[in-house]
Amino acid sequence: MEDIELKNIWKEYDRRLEEARVLNLQSWALNMQCFETLQRQKMKSKLGRLALVKIIMIVLGLIWVLFVGFLIVHSLEWSKIFFVLSATAIFAITLYAVIVYIRHLVLIHEINNSESIVDTQLTLARLQSSTIHIARILFLQAPFYTTFYYTPAWIASGDKGFWLVTLPVSLLFAVASLWLYRNISWKNAHKKWFKVLFNSPEWNYVVQSVGFIKEIEDFKQNI
Amino acid sequence: METPPGKERFLRLVEDNKGIIIKVCHSYCRDKGDREDLAQEIIYQLWKSMHRFNGQYKFSTWMYRVALNTAISFYRKEKRGAAVVPFTGVDMDIADTSGDGREADSHLRLLQQFISRMKDLDRALILLYLEEKTYAEIAEIIGISETNVATRLSRIKDKLKSDFSNISKKAYGRH
Numbered sequence: 001m002e003d004i005e006l007k008n009i010w011k012e013y014d015r016r017l018e019e020a021r022v023l024n025l026q027s028w029a030l031n032m033q034c035f036e037t038l039q040r041q042k043m044k045s046k047l048g049r050l051a052l053v054k055i056i057m058i059v060l061g062l063i064w065v066l067f068v069g070f071l072i073v074h075s076l077e078w079s080k081i082f083f084v085l086s087a088t089a090i091f092a093i094t095l096y097a098v099i100v101y102i103r104h105l106v107l108i109h110e111i112n113n114s115e116s117i118v119d120t121q122l123t124l125a126r127l128q129s130s131t132i133h134i135a136r137i138l139f140l141q142a143p144f145y146t147t148f149y150y151t152p153a154w155i156a157s158g159d160k161g162f163w164l165v166t167l168p169v170s171l172l173f174a175v176a177s178l179w180l181y182r183n184i185s186w187k188n189a190h191k192k193w194f195k196v197l198f199n200s201p202e203w204n205y206v207v208q209s210v211g212f213i214k215e216i217e218d219f220k221q222n223i
Numbered sequence: 224m225e226t227p228p229g230k231e232r233f234l235r236l237v238e239d240n241k242g243i244i245i246k247v248c249h250s251y252c253r254d255k256g257d258r259e260d261l262a263q264e265i266i267y268q269l270w271k272s273m274h275r276f277n278g279q280y281k282f283s284t285w286m287y288r289v290a291l292n293t294a295i296s297f298y299r300k301e302k303r304g305a306a307v308v309p310f311t312g313v314d315m316d317i318a319d320t321s322g323d324g325r326e327a328d329s330h331l332r333l334l335q336q337f338i339s340r341m342k343d344l345d346r347a348l349i350l351l352y353l354e355e356k357t358y359a360e361i362a363e364i365i366g367i368s369e370t371n372v373a374t375r376l377s378r379i380k381d382k383l384k385s386d387f388s389n390i391s392k393k394a395y396g397r398h
Contacts, residue, residue, distance in 0.1 A: 003380060009330045010353035016331075017242050113268050113292040114275045114285060116366025117347055120292045212343075219344045219375075220367055 050128070051108045054101045061098035065091060082150035089144045097134050104130060122216050128209035132184060135198075139180045143173040186210035233273060237266065240286050243354075247287075250338055250350050251294040261297050268293045280363065287356075287364050291347045330387075337386045341379070348372065349379050 068091045075084050107127055113120060147170050154162055188194050189207040198207070237244070244265050248258040269289050276285050338346055344365070351361045361376075362369045 006334070006380065006383060007353060007355065009334050012328065012331045013246065014242065016328075017245065112272070112275060113289045114272050115288070115292075117288065117291050117295065117344065117364065118366035120288075121295055121344075124296055215342065216344065220371075 051105060054105045054108070058098055058101045058105070061094055061101065065094050065098060068094070079151055079153065081152060083148045086144040086148035086150075090141050093137060093141045097138055100130070100134055100137075118216055118220060122213065125209045125212045125216065129186065129206055129213060131203075131206045132186060132210065136181050136184045139177045139184070142177040143170055146170040146173050186213075233270065236282055236286075237269065240283055243283065243286050243290055246350065246354070247290040247294045249335060250346055251297070251343075253339065261294060264297055265290045265293045284356075284360055284364055287351065287354075291350075291364070295343045295347065333387065333390060334383070337383055345375065345379055348375055349383070352376050352380075 068087050072084055072087045072091060075087070104127055107123070111120065111123055111127075146166075150162075150166075184194070184197075186207065189210065244262055247265065248261045252258040252261050269286065272289055276282070280288075338349055341349065347365060348361065351364060356364070358369045358372045358376075361372045365372065367375075
């Protein structure tokens with residue numbers, strides 16, 4: 001088979017399009033007099049949905065940051081030092097995640113479908129896969145949820161419950177969150193623990209986006 | 224430099240280039256419902272990006288960029304990993320042709336089927352090649368070098384020819 005034959009087969013497509021006077025696929029759009037209808041499609045757009053998820057996360061994150069900030073301001077005393085320190089860490093990590101989400105939102109609005117396929121898809125895939133980065137950061141909060149109720153008096157009392165149960169649990173959370181921070185990466189996406197931890201269609205899509213980045217990078221190389 | 228067209232001119236330009244939307248939709252979506260959704264999404268994205276069209280490229284080149292970018296994003300979200308289903312006459316959404324075109328029709332369906340098995344970016348490449356875009360235009364739309372376009376297209380065409388050849392061998396084997 002020659003190259004020209006492939007093109008001739010494809011030309012049959014054009015012949016059939018010519019023959020088909022009614023093109024069902026987009027005739028609805030071509031007959032539309034009012035493009036405002038299309039504006040309503042905006043949230044149907046896949047990117048629109050991604051932006052919506054980010055907006056929800058930003059709003060929830062800000063509410064949480066304000067609430068934690070309020071608690072910190074009203075707990076500034078020595079007896080609540082562990083609460084203040086834990087809440088401050090949670091406040092800082094959540095605020096960082098909110099800032100990253102806001103940056104993503106700006107990027108989503110800057111995505112330009114008129115750019116080359118490789119550039120646009122790479123930006124989009126990087127944006128989608130960045131959820132992994134946020135998850136890593138958010139896991140760092142975990143140990144602080146086990147330390148906020150410590151008090152200097154409790155530690156000084158030599159309570160066995162604290163030294164044998166509470167502190168080891170906090171240490172365990174600290175080790176686990178640090179381990180997750182170091183290991184949550186697309187390179188480990190194929191591992192069983194990763195799949196158990198992030199088993200949802202949305203996460204599968206994030207992992208696929210990461211794979212797509214690799215595919216695009218390979219595609220760009222002239223190999 | 225051309226100015227961004229108004230609503231009526233936009234409709235006319237889309238009408239004149241509707242084949243691009245149909246072919247892209249068929250190359251990236253197997254299900255009729257998905258194709259309709261994708262066609263809507265492409266037209267919406269074209270309208271939304273219209274202010275960015277400045278005549279630097281041909282309208283069809285710009286349209287391919289928007290349509291392919293939308294299709295690849297849409298396809299990856301909706302259908303990645305789904306089984307490949309051969310196209311049927313009903314799925315073509317185009318009026319049936321006479322009996323004379325039956326062989327050409329069967330080749331076209333096979334070609335579409337082979338293309339549907341390709342990776343997203345390879346699919347975009349071969350689509351543009353079959354649409355008789357030059358290597359320079361393809362490189363501009365996809366965003367890779369002309370040399371890379373030539374190398375990759377050569378491999379894709381070899382694969383397509385081999386797929387056709389295998390089908391022919393199987394067909395002769397049955398007789």
